[in-house]
Amino acid sequence: MTTNTASNKPDFAQLVDQFGREIFAYLFRQLAGAVETEDCLQETFLRAFRAYHRIKPDSNYRAWLYAIATNVARTHFRQRQRQGAHERPLENRDQAEGSEPAKIVESKLELARVRRAVQSLPEKQRTALILRKYQELSYAEIGEVIACSPDSARANVYQALRSLRSVLDVEGMEVGNG
Amino acid sequence: MDNLRRSASSEEARWLGDEEGELQRDELLSALDQIYLAQPAARVEAALEKTALTLEAESGRMLYYDEADAPLVGKLFLALSSAGLYALTFGGSEAAFLERLERSGRRTVIRDPGRVRPVAEKIQRYLAGVLSSIDVPVDMSGMTDFQRKVLGAVRGVPRGEYVTYGELAQRIGRPRAARAVGRALGSNPIPIVIPCHRVLAADGSLGGYSGRGGVRTKRALLHLEGAL
Numbered sequence: 001m002t003t004n005t006a007s008n009k010p011d012f013a014q015l016v017d018q019f020g021r022e023i024f025a026y027l028f029r030q031l032a033g034a035v036e037t038e039d040c041l042q043e044t045f046l047r048a049f050r051a052y053h054r055i056k057p058d059s060n061y062r063a064w065l066y067a068i069a070t071n072v073a074r075t076h077f078r079q080r081q082r083q084g085a086h087e088r089p090l091e092n093r094d095q096a097e098g099s100e101p102a103k104i105v106e107s108k109l110e111l112a113r114v115r116r117a118v119q120s121l122p123e124k125q126r127t128a129l130i131l132r133k134y135q136e137l138s139y140a141e142i143g144e145v146i147a148c149s150p151d152s153a154r155a156n157v158y159q160a161l162r163s164l165r166s167v168l169d170v171e172g173m174e175v176g177n178g
Numbered sequence: 179m180d181n182l183r184r185s186a187s188s189e190e191a192r193w194l195g196d197e198e199g200e201l202q203r204d205e206l207l208s209a210l211d212q213i214y215l216a217q218p219a220a221r222v223e224a225a226l227e228k229t230a231l232t233l234e235a236e237s238g239r240m241l242y243y244d245e246a247d248a249p250l251v252g253k254l255f256l257a258l259s260s261a262g263l264y265a266l267t268f269g270g271s272e273a274a275f276l277e278r279l280e281r282s283g284r285r286t287v288i289r290d291p292g293r294v295r296p297v298a299e300k301i302q303r304y305l306a307g308v309l310s311s312i313d314v315p316v317d318m319s320g321m322t323d324f325q326r327k328v329l330g331a332v333r334g335v336p337r338g339e340y341v342t343y344g345e346l347a348q349r350i351g352r353p354r355a356a357r358a359v360g361r362a363l364g365s366n367p368i369p370i371v372i373p374c375h376r377v378l379a380a381d382g383s384l385g386g387y388s389g390r391g392g393v394r395t396k397r398a399l400l401h402l403e404g405a406l
Contacts, residue, residue: 012233013230013233016226016229016233020226021222024225024226025217025222037221037225038221041229042225042232045232049237050288053288053289053293110209111209111212111213114209114210114213115213118210118213130214132194132195133193133210134215158194161193161194164210168206
């Protein structure tokens, strides 16, 4: 890898070491565990590497990488929509509590409903929710990623919760039918 | 905004980070946790390894360039790879320089003053007589084997001294190849730093110089170095 002592920026490899795992986690969440998560991680860091010379030394590298990852995930979504591919969720993720079979089935149905509801959220809301709660970005950082003010970033997280509750309340009647 | 803030339940307010405190069990929030908290550790490591390899390959293809003004030769264009100084030209246009870089193939060419500046400054200071050597790594990967041999030998000619084309041919073990040596010098992609100006004709005359200003520039460089 290259060194970058001249511009007071960290070596790019350092950014991969520092943020690679959380960017993977983010893409994994955005893509619902799809097998393309790995490709999107590579694409994210490749785009970042090619643009690294344009970013100022005192920038928030973390938010910058998240913004690129968000674009990569969006492009991926659109390609998948065009190809009409089905969502490929990861196996073994629905860890149901309790051991009674009936409870497990019920819990899996609930999770499937919530997952569908999350996927149908407007992109900004879903992104803000994941960034806030599971990637632990500040509202200011989320604002940088989805191009809005910190207040608006918070409003997006809040709206995501509201939308999920209302969708699930309406759907609540149909749980038994799967 | 304030309305939204007020309307969040205290459970959600804690979830949103508005309030401190432990979260109570909430079906939606714990379902979200179940959906989002699981991560496949093995896939992460494999993906990071693959990403590092991709970046390594990309790094080998990158060239960073910029321009600088220098005494004796005027405007310089320089290009660096991750291995070192890859190309230098003076007197030509940016477009011609970029065309030359693109001809080298397999390269992503990016203007990056921050990265190029330290190298440019060394060359500027050398040409201003402040530094007595240009201590920068050189990337000779774009050259033919013969060019590498010839220009590698040229790098061994110290400041203030010179050799003839014939002597240089001998040094590389090709005593009859003086003409080919001359051609390799004429296509030196990194003049000044690889000091092809320190190679003179057998009769002590300056011979040729393919850089801008021709023999006049060659003489000025040798004069700067105290060889003349």
